[in-house]
Amino acid sequence: MCGVSGILGGHLDGPSRERAICSMVSTLTHRGPDGWGIYCSGELALGHTRLSIVDLQGGHQPMMSDRFVICYNGEIYNHIELRQELEKKGVTFETTCDTEVALKAFEVYGTDAFSLFNGQFAMLIWDRQKKELVVARDRYGIRPLYVLQYGGAFYFSSEIKAFDTLEGYRRTMDMQALFEHALLWNTMGDSTVYNGIRSVSSGTFERFTAQGRVGGGRYYEIGESCGASPETLEEAGELLESLLLDSVRLRLRSDVPVGAYLSGGIDSSVITHLTSVWNREKFKTFSVAFEDAEFDESFFQREMVSRINSDHLALQVGYSHINEHFLDAVYHFERPVFRTAGVPLFMLSEKVREHGIKVVLTGEGADEILCGYDSFKELKLLEFWGRDPSSTMRPLLIKKLYPHLRHYSNPRQYGLMKMYYEGFLGEYDNELTGLNIRAGNNRILAKYFHKDHPVTFEKERLIETARQVLPDNFSSWTLLQKNQFMEMKTLLSGYLLSSQGDRMSLAHSVEGRYPFLDHRVVEALFYFKDRFKLRGFSQKYLLGKTYGHHLPDAIVNRPKKPYTAPDLKSFFHGGGLSEQAAHFLSPEMLREYGVFDETMVERLVNKFNRQIPAEIGYRDNMLITFILSCQMTHHWAGHPKKDLLDPASMTVRIDDRQGTTGAVG
Structure with a gap:
């Protein structure tokens, strides 16, 4: 995996543009420490840092053909099959890497090539003849x-921190966008929490010249296949097995060893099982074990390790570790977060790299495509209850929503929970689907914003924004399918793959691969019958039925428990905030960044300064984590790290400004 950057147009002269691209690349070396390179023409500069995984000696970037130059971050897993098809058309190759396959496929098919790729990628492709830059992103925004x-030029980068190196530039937050992010755990569409910075949408490409954006298009959308579901659970299981087995096969393609993450849940257990099917040799697995028993899943991890006989490493994580590493993790998050769950994964990727592993398979994506999130159960309850709102029996199902949360089965709590869910009976079936409940929980954050930023909770505005990203056939889907789409468009790509996936693994130069996010798997399962995915309140039902005989009973039969880490508890030590948290939540720092109301934050902190209750609610955990991470995000925007590139590690330097080219390495 790699990091890419680009500068197109503007008023910089050649030497200034080259210095600027080198500065941008210097912030991305954690994504690719194995070499770096640049390409410069009269209008454009491209930069690349490489994490070498396929064709270790070849495949350096930027890579140039007679007409095109590519700067690419990602993997094309079906590159061998595509190479064979291209060779039948007379195309010749000089390397065995997937980068050259992507370049030659674009030469032959143009932007139609993107739909042929089975992979995860962000690409910058320069047409030297037309003086046009094509930028593209994979189907799910992995x-x-x-x-x-800025300054008359367009800047492109794998990570936002690269923009912090631009002379005279400092990123600032759009407060309404920040509040939208607070409500939904991500911003809608291609917006970000920062003024002037947007994200290339998943499944799209865009075209630019030095004068500006000149077009683009969408080559993929979730649910576009209009597929049909197998009729029986057995047929559905057979298709899932076939597709997922092949997905793992493709994602094991590598010229370096591949490991796997093992959380103790069914998703990662299935992936490690399938890895063992293809990899008969002992391979490495990695997991997080928490000192706090409430979060620890090491028993289930050990059960699976015994089943597959892997070479396993478990990283012990306590409150102090999360507190200690939170600031550095936020540097890589590049946005406020709502949970500390990414921090142990940040720590784990460091251990993975220390053990010589550059690639890990993980279970992300299963919850979205197999209805594993709590939002799916809540929607199912609301839909059932909504058919008979006056029923006294139907709302009793609230008690069965969360088997792992004691207060849900507490009769004294039932009345309050009934009133809470009753408030959504008339609102769950709009375009936001399950996001209605998330936004309802998080709207309390509006009270914590500074009075100079009068953010407002406008549900109709959110719904209208959502409508703009919905496909034409959205209305024909079931309620659960609609929620699958919305979760993948918001929580998955913009939050989980960022704060727990891509950023946390590549913070220490480890590439994450996600077999559940093979588009063949996603498209097939999207149209499976709802009852195959969510049977009653049994989440990911099909996965358990299909793979149950391959996994320990303890894993198959355990109630669904989301991966979480200690949030609020990690920042309060000995009756008060930790030194670092106290610094960022101090009145002085709150005034300096000007986002939050000092009095409201002080009240929140004082609530826990003396004693932390045995059970902490979702909102308190979310409030502390969000506000603290937002403060730290502002810190990094104003104090960017300044890293230097090692000239000796430069592998490519192409100067195309005078019609001549040169390269090193």
Whole structure:
């Protein structure tokens, strides 16, 4: 995996543009420490840092053909099959890497090539003849790509921090967008929380010249296949097995060893099982074990390790570790977060790299495509209850929503929870689907914003924004399918793959691969019958039925428990905030960044300064984590790290400004 950056147009002269692209690349070396390179023409500069995984000696970037130059972050897993098809058309190759396959496929098919790729990617492709830059992103936004228009030029980068190196530029937050992010855990469409910075939308490409954006298009959308579901659970299981097995096969393609993450849940257990099917040799697995028993899943991890006989490493994580590493993790998050769950994964990727592993398979994506989130259960309850709102029996199902949360089965709590869910009976079936409940929970954050930023909770505005990203056939889907779409468009690409996936693994130069996000798997399962995915309140039902005989009973039969880490508890030590958290939540720092109301934050902190209750609610955990991470995000925007590139590690330097080219390495 790699990092890419680009500068197109503007008023910079050649030497200034080259210095600028080198500065941008220097912020991305954690994504690719194995070499770096640049390409410069009269209008454009491209930069690349490489994490070498396929064709270790070849495949350096930027890579140029007679007409095109590519700067690419990602993997094309079906590159061998595509190479064979291209060779039948007379195309010749000089390397065995997937980068050259992507370049030659674009030469032959143009933008139609993107729909042929089975992979995860962000690409910058320069047409030397037309003086046009094509930028593209994979189907589900697994690999990031941001765009900034500044000083008459367009800047592109895998990570936002690269923009912090631009002379005279400092990123600032759009407060209404920040509040939208607070409500939904992501902003809608291609917007970000920063003024002037947007994200290239998943499944799209865009065209630019030095004068500006000149077009683009969408080559993929979730649910576009209009597929049909198998009629029986057995047929559905057979298709899932076939597709997922092949997905893992493709994602094991590598010229370096591949490991796997093992959380103790069914998703990662299935992936490690399938890895063992293809990899008969002992392979490495990695997991997080928490000192706090409430979060620890090491028993289930050990059960699976015994089943597959992997070479396993478990990283022990306590409250102090999360507190200690939170600031550095926020540097890589590049946005406020709502949970500390990404921090242990940040720590784990460091251990993975120390053990010589550059690639890990993980279970992300299963919750979205197999209805594993709590939002799916809540929607199912609301839909059932909504058919008979006056029923006294139907709302009793609230008690069965969360088996792992004791207060849900507490009779004394039932009345309050009934009133809470009753408030959504008339609102769950709009375009936001399950996001209605998330936004309802998080709207309390409006009270914490500073009075100079009068953010407002406008549900109709959110719904209208959502409508703009919905496909034409959205209305024909079931309620659960609609929620699958919305979760993948918001929570998955903009939050989970960022704060727990791509950013946390590549913070320490480890590439994450996600077999559940093979588009063949996603498209097939999207149209499976709802009852195959959510049977009653049994989440990911099909997965358990299909793979149950391959996994320990303890994993198959355990109630669904989301991966979480200690939030609020990690920042309060000995009756008060930790030194670092106290600094960022101090009145002085709150005034300096000007986002939050000092009095409201002080009240929140004082609530826990003396004693932390045994059970902490979702909102308190979310409030502390969001506000603290927002403060830290402002810190990094004003204090960017300044890294230097090692000239000796430069592998490519192409100067195309005078019609001549040169390269190193």
